[in-house]
Amino acid sequence: MSRDLADAPPVLVGESAAIREIRRKIEKLGRSRCPVLLLGETGTGKEVVARLIHAASGQGNFVPIDCSAMNPALLESELFGHVKGAFTGAASRKIGLLELAHGGTAFFDEIGELPLEMQVKLLRVLQDRRIRPVGSLEWRQADFRIIAATNRDLAAEVERGSFRRDLYYRLNVVTLRLPPLRDRREDIPALISHFLARYGGDRRLSPELEQAMLSYPWPGNVRELENCIERLVALNSGPILHLADLPTGLMNHWYGRASQVAAAAAAASCAGPTAAPVLSLEEIEKRAIVDALAFTQGDHVKAARLLGIGRTTLYRKIRQYGIAFQRPPRVPSVEGR
Ligand SMILES: Nc1ncnc2c1ncn2[C@@H]1O[C@H](COP(=O)(O)OP(=O)(O)O)[C@@H](O)[C@H]1O
Ligand SMILES: [Mg+2]
Numbered sequence: 001m002s003r004d005l006a007d008a009p010p011v012l013v014g015e016s017a018a019i020r021e022i023r024r025k026i027e028k029l030g031r032s033r034c035p036v037l038l039l040g041e042t043g044t045g046k047e048v049v050a051r052l053i054h055a056a057s058g059q060g061n062f063v064p065i066d067c068s069a070m071n072p073a074l075l076e077s078e079l080f081g082h083v084k085g086a087f088t089g090a091a092s093r094k095i096g097l098l099e100l101a102h103g104g105t106a107f108f109d110e111i112g113e114l115p116l117e118m119q120v121k122l123l124r125v126l127q128d129r130r131i132r133p134v135g136s137l138e139w140r141q142a143d144f145r146i147i148a149a150t151n152r153d154l155a156a157e158v159e160r161g162s163f164r165r166d167l168y169y170r171l172n173v174v175t176l177r178l179p180p181l182r183d184r185r186e187d188i189p190a191l192i193s194h195f196l197a198r199y200g201g202d203r204r205l206s207p208e209l210e211q212a213m214l215s216y217p218w219p220g221n222v223r224e225l226e227n228c229i230e231r232l233v234a235l236n237s238g239p240i241l242h243l244a245d246l247p248t249g250l251m252n253h254w255y256g257r258a259s260q261v262a263a264a265a266a267a268a269s270c271a272g273p274t275a276a277p278v279l280s281l282e283e284i285e286k287r288a289i290v291d292a293l294a295f296t297q298g299d300h301v302k303a304a305r306l307l308g309i310g311r312t313t314l315y316r317k318i319r320q321y322g323i324a325f326q327r328p329p330r331v332p333s334v335e336g337r
Contacts, residue, residue, distance in 0.1 A: 010048045013194045014187035018179045022049060025176060030056020035126075037171045038149040040178030043223030046149040049176060050107045053147060060104020060144070063097050068110035075118055077134045086135025098131050101144035111171070112152035112163060119164045126170055146171065181218040181225065188214055188225070195226050200233040200241070208295075209243045212254040244296050255306075286321045289314070293323070 012023055029036060030053060038046040047064070054062040070078060077086070081096030098106060108114070114122065125131055129143040148171045157163035181187065192213060196203060205213065209232075218224050228247060235245040243254070288307060296302035304314040317323075 010051055011194070012045060012048055012052060013190050014184065015190060016179075016184035016187045018184055019187060022176055022178070025174075026052045026056055029053045029174065030058070033057070033145045035145070035171050035173045036147045037154070037173075037175045038147065038178065039154070039175060040149075040151065041180050041221055042151045043221035044178035044180060045222055046178055047107070047109065049178065050105070050109075050147045050149060054105040054107070054145075057105070057145065060102070061100055062105050062107060063101040063144075064107045064109060065097055066109045068113040072115050072118075075115070076121070079118075079122075080131045080133050081136075081140075082134035083136045086133070090135070094133075096131060096133060096142075098125060098142040098144065099133075099140050102140075102142050104144055106144045106146050108146060108148040110150055111148040112150040112154055112157055116162070116164065119167045123164065123167045123170060181221045185214070188218075191222060191225055192229065195229040196233075199230045203233060203236070203239050203241055205232075205241050206243060209241055209246070212243055212246060212250060215257060216250055216253055242297065244299070244302065282321075285317065286323065289317055289321065289323055 012019060012026070014020075026049060036050075036053060038049055040046050050064075051062060065079070077090070077094065077096070079096050079098050081094050081099055082090050084090060084093050108122075125142055126146060129141065130139045131142040132139050154163055154168055154172075158165050158168045181191075192205065192210075196205075213225070213228070220227075228250065229241075231247060232241040232245050236242060243251075246254070289303070292303040292306045293300075296306065300311060300314055304311045307314065309317075
């Protein structure tokens with residue numbers, strides 16, 4: 001908790017129309033106390049937006065409440081607090097999260113996971129602006145702004161009966177929808193620079209790596225991109241980050257795409273009268289080996305694995321085709337990171 005209170009407000013990077021519009025709304029919402037519902041796939045930046053709205057309001061604590069991570073049996077005492085001896089194990093008095101949020105913002109993350117009986121209680125708190133700790137007879141003030149987030153289709157959950165309609169209306173006063181990263185690809189370069197500055201100092205991406213990152217659909221959205229850069233920085237000590245250290249999912253995507261491009265080029269070359277001369281199988285094999293060695297920067301073990309052949313076979317073919325591959329000189333490692 002103290003970490004959340006002390007953290008500087010995060011930044012919302014991106015110049016896509018959607019992100020610019022959200023930035024405008026954040027500023028307006030900072031001036032009001034109305035509930036906000038944030039919708040979007042996981043990793044799209046809902047929590048960033050919640051924190052920025054809170055920071056723009058400049059009032060009280062920001063209290064994150066992750067409904068998906070909470071033990072349902074303890075939820076009530078977590079939210080409302082409890083008095084000493086309220087139940088077995090309640091050794092001392094505990095202040096509830098909603099009391100901490102008084103005067104500030106309670107961020108209900110993954111609100112779709114909130115059990116139905118807690119939904120009723122939360123609605124009551126939002127109406128009465130007070131709570132009663134478990135085991136206590138006294139009421140305490142809990143007047144906070146609520147920001148809720150979910151990656152679920154909450155309206156559909158209401159129709160299905162798994163989310164209360166009255167609470168949904170109460171939360172759904174202003175809705176912001178964070179689009180997935182694949183629908184705002186123009187934000188990817190700025191996000192890459194942002195995370196490189198955060199994790200990698202002055203490191204840069206190799207051109208192939210940049211191409212791979214720009215063409216990847218990022219199903220885990222900004223979080224996946226951030227993790228990817230953190231990983232690349234951790235695995236590379238030199239100033240240039242390389243494709244070979246991408247996580248497998250991204251690597252497979254890049255290879256799948258490269259082979260589609262090659263197949264399309266091959267199909268095109270067979271189709272028209274201006275078709276390029278057909279390559280012999282030997283030539284294709286030779287090129288595949290050269291490409292694999294270039295891609296892995298001369299790492300024979302990785303190259304053999306990528307080509308789906310054994311290392312001895314690879315050595316034999318390298319000799320057979322007279323392929324000379326020079327490992328690029330090692331880049332000196334950057335000190336002090
Ligand atoms: N537009 C953005 N600019 C900078 N960082 C972002 C942006 N969107 C998301 N992030 C970062 O990506 C990670 C996931 O964002 P988060 O807000 O937790 O997503 P969600 O709550 O939608 O799952 C966080 O580390 C966050 O700082
Ligand atoms: Mg989240």
